[in-house]
Amino acid sequence: MNLIDKFMMRRLMRYLAQMVKDAKTSKLDLVRRRLFSALEVRARMDEFIYVANERLALPMIGANRFPTPRGTDWAWRPQLWRGPLGVKGMASAPSKTMIGDEVTLYHDCQISELTLRQLRNTREADLAPYGLRMDVFKFDGTYLSLAIDFPDEACHGLTMKHLVRCDPIIETEKPLEIFARLNIKHGPNVEQIVRELPLGASSQMVEFDLGYSKLNEKRIEKVWMDLIFEGPSMNQVTVRDLTLCRYPRAEF
Template identity: 60%
Template structure:
């Protein structure tokens, strides 16, 4: 009953407040200047709080939902993952004049050899209806005097624990480019003193890019796997804007014949 009474009281207060501000708006052209000045100050204070609430509400209620891990996976996948940058808001959402080895979040690192960095990284909110990832990553490259540029995504322990040569590791991504460039994906698996590497070129003609790494073609020592990461290597990136709307990984055992 107490809760019902509070709700009724809130509704009554809200109705009176709306009626009051509607009346003030109607009479604004004829109100005396001292009253109008006081009402303007109060309206601005109220508007600041309302704008703040609307901004947060739009972000939280917009699709897709923050924290979403929903994405299509192979039916027999034994592991699937979306990195944190594409899953939820980061404490530091962006940086400019990005130096090599700078990290955005805990899993994404930028590497380059520029003498003077004109690179920016920024997490952005995905608001398109077709997006499944709540957030995306935008990289702006202006003048580029280096010889290489790569984004490194560290895979979590679950991604390489129990990894075998019978596994297929899959990467799905949605990428937007201001102008066409070549992008390569390189899987690195540290096993003992060696690092196995498999390189694939991305087919940028597709809306949904799928890259598969078949570990059967590697010399992986299954008993000594210590870590794994993906390099996204950008060729000729100058004066370009690259937006990674989504990035997900999964692995599955290869079908045995």
């Protein structure tokens, strides 16, 4: 902070202290006008504090670096875990609610008792700047999932010689079965591969070997992944991070 900034800050602090003192004895019209001014100043300061905390907190916003296997030719962390969203959360979230540009909530509840909230990761072990917290109260549906749309780059050059890897970090309040389903649309068909996440293990990584699929490599149009939550009633699920990559499978 330079000398001018210090001088201006001292003047502001003295002025605010005098406003507090005068508020006890001044006419109500003056107190009312100063209150409106103070509320405007507080809004600006709250905005500054929010932006400053975002920039100074770790991990750094926009971080898209994470460990990948040797030979990786595509790697990606979705926007939700990479940067701040315009809408931070939602209560009683209906089906087909979009969270950012790439993640969509699906369920068949008649009455939604689900809340979604993007949160700031601050733990030393966290590599992603942001996470997603989902609170599920009474659940009267038969399915609950998060669909993650891959970018177009994921389709380019994708072949049956690839492995697609998903590295999530998921915390649950109570034990919960979670499945990851990779979907690849090729022409009129959709190839689907399902893996259960090993949530009790030190690594929750799963791989999808396209070598066992019936993929038409020349007609790939879209790729997405579903995270499917089995029996999520009265549970809190926090997805701290989710990264995806692809690399060639070993040749035998």
